[in-house]
Amino acid sequence: MSENDRDSRKTSPYRLHGRVWIDGPEGTFLGYGRVVLLERIREHGSISAAARSMNMSYRHAWDLVESMNRQAPAPLVISRTGGRGGGGASLTEAGERAVRLFRNAWDAYKTFEKEYSRNLRF
Amino acid sequence: MSENDRDSRKTSPYRLHGRVWIDGPEGTFLGYGRVVLLERIREHGSISAAARSMNMSYRHAWDLVESMNRQAPAPLVISRTGGRGGGGASLTEAGERAVRLFRNAWDAYKTFEKEYSRNLRF
DNA sequence: CAGCGTTATGCATGGTGACATATTACGGTC
DNA sequence: GACCGTAATATGTCACCATGCATAACGCTG
Numbered sequence: 618m619s620e621n622d623r624d625s626r627k628t629s630p631y632r633l634h635g636r637v638w639i640d641g642p643e644g645t646f647l648g649y650g651r652v653v654l655l656e657r658i659r660e661h662g663s664i665s666a667a668a669r670s671m672n673m674s675y676r677h678a679w680d681l682v683e684s685m686n687r688q689a690p691a692p693l694v695i696s697r698t699g700g701r702g703g704g705g706a707s708l709t710e711a712g713e714r715a716v717r718l719f720r721n722a723w724d725a726y727k728t729f730e731k732e733y734s735r736n737l738r739f
Numbered sequence: 740m741s742e743n744d745r746d747s748r749k750t751s752p753y754r755l756h757g758r759v760w761i762d763g764p765e766g767t768f769l770g771y772g773r774v775v776l777l778e779r780i781r782e783h784g785s786i787s788a789a790a791r792s793m794n795m796s797y798r799h800a801w802d803l804v805e806s807m808n809r810q811a812p813a814p815l816v817i818s819r820t821g822g823r824g825g826g827g828a829s830l831t832e833a834g835e836r837a838v839r840l841f842r843n844a845w846d847a848y849k850t851f852e853k854e855y856s857r858n859l860r861f
Numbered sequence: 862c863a864g865c866g867t868t869a870t871g872c873a874t875g876g877t878g879a880c881a882t883a884t885t886a887c888g889g890t891c
Numbered sequence: 892g893a894c895c896g897t898a899a900t901a902t903g904t905c906a907c908c909a910t911g912c913a914t915a916a917c918g919c920t921g
């Protein structure tokens with residue numbers, strides 16, 4: 618709920634609330650949680666550390682990464698197994714573009730939501 | 740999925756998709772399914788017939804109606820038990836206003852979604 | 862006053878998705 | 892070559908929600 622604007626409650630107990638995704642060939646391609654996951658992978662350098670940092674099970678995080686990689690024209694995340702530190706993962710250029718794509722859509726939606734909530738009267 | 744525009748897939752496999760609700764004091768107040776339910780109650784004159792018409796269990800429909808009535812300043816649905824036909828339910832004026840309120844928000848969101856999907860490039 | 866279909870309510874069940882647990886593979890490092 | 896932490900994958904468990912069933916109250920109709 619931290620992503621929401623509660624100001625409109627000052628004037629009305631009702632407010633518009635919503636979520637957006639970007640669908641791909643298999644269904645959900647990018648969503649809020651998926652994109653945060655991508656950003657954490659960039660930040661931490663591994664899927665497991667990213668998952669831990671947002672209290673998500675590694676299994677779930679891995680599934681999401683796999684789903685995104687399958688649906689994108691090029692992998693958003695590349696992972697290395699074994700080696701120094703056991704391996705790791707990092708964002709590709711396509712991954713960076715995907716993050717920007719969704720962030721833009723998200724911001725546009727949030728702008729719409731705020732604007733519409735402003736004059737919501739029941 | 741019948742509510743979606745698939746035309747944008749002609750140009751790109753990716754499209755924006757989302758859902759909106761109107762939140763009230765307890766959380767969800769009005770959503771797509773809830774408003775369809777209200778409209779069916781108006782159409783059929785009973786909660787159970789409305790639920791049947793949209794393949795929803797009576798129990799679930801009743802819970803939704805109760806949730807909406809609790810959160811609105813005045814009941815959206817009034818119900819009569821016993822009598823001719825066993826009873827029934829109908830939309831109040833507040834119910835009609837609630838339907839319009841959500842339909843307007845829904846339409847506005849759908850317009851935003853179509854417009855944004857039009858120039859979605861990955 | 863018996864019958865009917867609906868409201869109103871409790872309770873058991875079943876399916877889905879998120880989560881935890883467990884195991885193997887991997888390949889640099891020491 | 893043993894160790895380490897991660898990737899990769901299978902399997903089991905739990906919480907939640909919708910559904911289904913079961914029952915009682917209700918009040919007009921015949």
